[in-house]
Amino acid sequence: MCVVCGCGTGHSHDKTEAPATDSDVQVDATGDLHYGAGQARVSVPGMSQARTIRLEQDILGENDRHAARNRENFTAHGVLALNLVSSPGSGKTTLLCSTLMALRQRRADLPLAVIEGDQQTRHDAERIRETGVPAIQINTGKGCHLDARMITEAYSRLPLHDALHAAGHTHQSPMHSHVDQQPHAHVQTQQHQHSHHAHDGGEPAGMLFIENVGNLVCPALWDLGEAGKVAILSVTEGEDKPLKYPDMFAAARLMILNKIDLLPHLDFDVQRCLDYARQVNPQIQIIQLSARDGTGLDAWLDWLLAGAPAVDRRAARIAELEAELARLKAQVEAPHA
């Protein structure tokens, strides 16, 4: 595949074709290339008679609308949907298999499902199905990420929704509409039998794990309707990955540092890695674990069963600063009292 444009044909990109004056690339003293660092390009309109149509619309707007519908659907059913992102080879599928088996042991009745995204093959979905959890493989072909519409389609084909209704779930609102058009055998009522799952952080009625295509760049931009993104980084990768791929770590709610059983054999500086992650995202939560020997798996399961709560470290920081401000104000005002 062509790495320049992502197309499947074997054409060449002749360097002489590149418009030299139109480039956003900057070359620094060491010869490294930096794209997208240039000044804002301000266009000069020509003297055309043509008319202008103002659009002012988000390029990802269509995806975001699908994602919003997915999120509404997940929330209404108490499904905790997580979007797992990482480089290829971080151990996502192994982690997922260990997680599913451990969840089964803790909560045998908790409905689970997996959506597997890869460019090709059904290997990963087959590995998941071996744990007894239903899984659907999405092959993106040339695509480098999953999008919200793929998730709508895959979710409608998973038995998770029916399993929730079999477990006695009723919809929160009679206004709720389903993505699939199949008739359901459940009763639509306004009763809130699962009143606990409507809010962020409650114990979920079911879980959907979406394993995105192994890629730390593109999936950062596509909202799938998930409750949160979980970035998985293994200690066999560089500790500076959060700085190298900041968009993804900035978008993640949780970072899992995986394969920590290998630390004795490596020069990986854990503290530096955690510092880098917090530098890019001061709100990020971090769990260190080994999917192979089970270390740290309990902390991960606790977090999942608590509904993947976001920790508002920023709010805590604001409260700290407000307290400081109040103390200083009191000091200033004291002599006049």
Add this chain to the structure above:
Amino acid sequence: MHEVSLAGGILSAVEAAARRDPFVRVSRLRLEAGTLAGVEIEALRFALEALAPGTLLAGAQIDIEQPPGQAWCLDCAISVPLIERGAGCPQCGGFWLQPTGGTELRILDLQVEDH
């Protein structure tokens, strides 16, 4: 590589605009992709140019504006420039920064011809 998908989304939006308010071709497409939006301008331009032949975008001039990154520093309580994610506050060196600008990824307008 997601720029190819973005280019496809842009073309769909242009085609939708043509269905609402018919025109025969776009002479200029103006986009906005902030420096913190996670998009490689060069790749997006390439993808659009590769996609354009045979569509309403054939031959269109593509202008991409890049609003600079801005953030609110929680500790300094001021707005500061943010050249990239993971960079510190230029005042205090801290990282409690909330991006407030430069994350835009939008189609601004189209200059179109009716015949």
